Amino acid sequence: MSSLYDFLETNSMYIVMLIMLIIWIGIFGFMWRLDKKIKKLEKNTKG
Amino acid sequence: MNAFLKISILIIISAVIVFGLILPIPNIPALGDKARVLYFHVPMSWISVIAFFMSMWYSIRYLKTREIDYDIKSFSSAQLGFLFCILATATGSLWAKFNWGSFWNWDPRQTSIFILLLIYGAYFALRSAIDSPEQRAKLSSVYSIIAAVTVPFFVFIMPRIVDSLHPDPIINSQGKINMDTGMLIVFLTSLVGFTLLFLWCLNLKVRTERLSLYNNGGIQD
Numbered sequence A: 001m002s003s004l005y006d007f008l009e010t011n012s013m014y015i016v017m018l019i020m021l022i023i024w025i026g027i028f029g030f031m032w033r034l035d036k037k038i039k040k041l042e043k044n045t046k047g
Numbered sequence B: 001m002n003a004f005l006k007i008s009i010l011i012i013i014s015a016v017i018v019f020g021l022i023l024p025i026p027n028i029p030a031l032g033d034k035a036r037v038l039y040f041h042v043p044m045s046w047i048s049v050i051a052f053f054m055s056m057w058y059s060i061r062y063l064k065t066r067e068i069d070y071d072i073k074s075f076s077s078a079q080l081g082f083l084f085c086i087l088a089t090a091t092g093s094l095w096a097k098f099n100w101g102s103f104w105n106w107d108p109r110q111t112s113i114f115i116l117l118l119i120y121g122a123y124f125a126l127r128s129a130i131d132s133p134e135q136r137a138k139l140s141s142v143y144s145i146i147a148a149v150t151v152p153f154f155v156f157i158m159p160r161i162v163d164s165l166h167p168d169p170i171i172n173s174q175g176k177i178n179m180d181t182g183m184l185i186v187f188l189t190s191l192v193g194f195t196l197l198f199l200w201c202l203n204l205k206v207r208t209e210r211l212s213l214y215n216n217g218g219i220q221d
Helices: A002-010 A012-046 B003-022 B032-065 B068-099 B108-129 B133-161 B181-216
Strands: none
Touching: A002 A012, A012 B003, A012 B181, B003 B032, B003 B181, B032 B068, B032 B133, B032 B181, B068 B108, B068 B133, B068 B181, B108 B133
């Protein structure tokens, strides 16, 4: 348990970076999909 | 917005996250590593100012032309400005917890952003209170113009005329940006990346509102 604590303490910046990257890629993926869905709806509406 | 720009946004913001947290920064007294919040907090604030001014611009266009599309753009811009203003408040508040000891201290910066949130909160209350789309567009356009006039006062003037603990004078003394070159590059990249992200969000929001108008015969608040 103490080794895990030490690992988290010494690498805290990298862990924050990893979490931020995962959140950002998730948001990006959501927006990408949303964009595609809107495009499809626009096509159907115009058609 | 084309795929190339979207991929650029992904790469730019990912690079800001990686280099913003890994690149060594000079030791800034009383700030230390907490100064890295600058890469995320300042762009949020910057985008909210841009969004509120864009909302004002589209409101003026609406009042001139009476085209409902400008009202959609004005409303979408104000909504995103409000969202980014909340993000600026939240990132600033988190930083304040670690630097000042508590999340909220009623520092002039915090007070002014709080008043700004109230002003734009009232804008959405006004919009939701009016049923007629034309009346709603007309009144909220006038309100948006008046609200945007107060933005420079609350963001740039008030925190500078009242003593504040905000570290803005450290990086922006005498109107010049005093920043380490590495930090400055990451900071400017962050500004560009988040501005592009805002434009993409605005594009999605406007298109959704247009579809909503087309399908429901009215803009949904």
